[in-house]
Amino acid sequence: MDKGSGRRRRQIAYGAAALACFGLLWWGTFWKAGSAPRRQDVRIVTFGDSVLGECRDATSVTAQLQELTGVPVYNGNLGGTCFCRIDRERRLSYTKDCLNMTALAAAIQAGDFRVPRSARIRENATEYFPETLEGLSEIDFSRVETVFLEYGLNDYHAGAPIQNEEDPYDEYTFSGAIRSVVRRLREACPGLRIILVTPTYTWYRDERLTCEEYDPGGGTLDLYVEAELQTAAELGVELIDVYHDFYPHDTWEDWQRYTRDGMHPNEAGRELLARTLAAYLQEEPGSQPHLAGYLQEDPGSQPHLAAYLQEDSGSQPHLAAYLQEEPESQSRLAAEEDRTCDRLEKGGRKERIG
Numbered sequence: 001m002d003k004g005s006g007r008r009r010r011q012i013a014y015g016a017a018a019l020a021c022f023g024l025l026w027w028g029t030f031w032k033a034g035s036a037p038r039r040q041d042v043r044i045v046t047f048g049d050s051v052l053g054e055c056r057d058a059t060s061v062t063a064q065l066q067e068l069t070g071v072p073v074y075n076g077n078l079g080g081t082c083f084c085r086i087d088r089e090r091r092l093s094y095t096k097d098c099l100n101m102t103a104l105a106a107a108i109q110a111g112d113f114r115v116p117r118s119a120r121i122r123e124n125a126t127e128y129f130p131e132t133l134e135g136l137s138e139i140d141f142s143r144v145e146t147v148f149l150e151y152g153l154n155d156y157h158a159g160a161p162i163q164n165e166e167d168p169y170d171e172y173t174f175s176g177a178i179r180s181v182v183r184r185l186r187e188a189c190p191g192l193r194i195i196l197v198t199p200t201y202t203w204y205r206d207e208r209l210t211c212e213e214y215d216p217g218g219g220t221l222d223l224y225v226e227a228e229l230q231t232a233a234e235l236g237v238e239l240i241d242v243y244h245d246f247y248p249h250d251t252w253e254d255w256q257r258y259t260r261d262g263m264h265p266n267e268a269g270r271e272l273l274a275r276t277l278a279a280y281l282q283e284e285p286g287s288q289p290h291l292a293g294y295l296q297e298d299p300g301s302q303p304h305l306a307a308y309l310q311e312d313s314g315s316q317p318h319l320a321a322y323l324q325e326e327p328e329s330q331s332r333l334a335a336e337e338d339r340t341c342d343r344l345e346k347g348g349r350k351e352r353i354g
Contacts (some may be wrong), residue, residue, distance in 0.1 A: 012064060041072050048148070049079055050125075052060065054125065056083070059201065061270050080123065082100045082158060083155050085172045086100070095119050095166075096121065099119050106266075117137060141188065147193070149197065156199065156211075158217075158218075159218050160172070160174050161173045163177055174227055178228065179231060198228055200243060204262060205261065221243070229241070246272075
């Protein structure tokens with residue numbers, strides 16, 4: 001009788017311990033996660049590839065954008081990612097496709113970032129991915145005012161199809177992904193300001209080719225830029241063109257002025273990009289040319305970016321004046337290598353990861 005009673009007491013004790021462990025596990029997984037503080041003060045979020053995201057210190061594009069605008073900016077850029085899904089077998093489980101903008105837009109729409117956060121990328125210079133994705137999961141996107149979407153280089157490098165005539169929302173095409181992302185963001189956040197940013201002009205030093213000559217399989221970069229311009233006009237989405245009339249490219253050596261390797265911006269390039277985005281935001285809404293109207297203009301009458309930024313935009317230095325300075329007198333020499341970027345490159349980063 002005593003043995004049976006002791007056995008029952010042990011069983012009850014074990015059961016109580018198991019129940020307590022289960023309760024702690026539930027609390028840690030659900031209640032605590034659900035009550036985690038959210039970054040409700042974020043007003044601008046930048047999504048993009050390593051053109052905006054490779055450098056993440058005080059000289060990064062997003063850090064400078066925050067300083068120039070005076071509002072909180074979150075750096076949601078992930079190097080090597082695309083607008084579209086790129087797995088040719090169309091597997092939804094393909095790891096990198098869980099981090100492309102189509103997947104991030106779906107996560108914002110669902111209010112659930114578990115799929116992107118579950119992705120594990122075994123590439124150099126991706127150590128910041130988990131922290132960045134965790135931060136994105138904490139943002140209350142109903143309070144975000146503006147998102148910048150800067151993609152295209154990696155879609156181009158992957159040879160992604162530009163268009164699917166049978167399915168304009170095909171997320172495995174560049175234009176289809178843009179349409180899908182914009183639709184998801186508008187449905188999730190009706191008041192959100194969406195601004196597309198084109199890829200920048202690019203040089204491929206190993207091949208001694210520019211992006212006007214290099215074709216990885218889907219066409220040259222200008223074809224992707226043109227598709228983005230047309231899709232933005234079709235959707236009525238704002239767009240900042242940093243491909244045309246942005247980086248000087250009259251001679252091969254021009255790559256050294258604003259990039260460190262022909263693709264990724266050096267410190268001068270990051271400053272130029274930050275000032276361009278900030279100047280665009282500081283324009284009066286009524287004075288910003290709508291992309292649809294911009295494309296309808298006669299090509300000869302389209303204002304160049306420098307002239308566009310000569311309009312009064314507050315106390316910020318104009319990009320036009322900045323571009324007209326001699327390289328030696330610029331506050332950030334174009335050829336200066338950023339130490340953080342050098343560290344990443346020495347760590348073995350592939351040069352063509354955008």
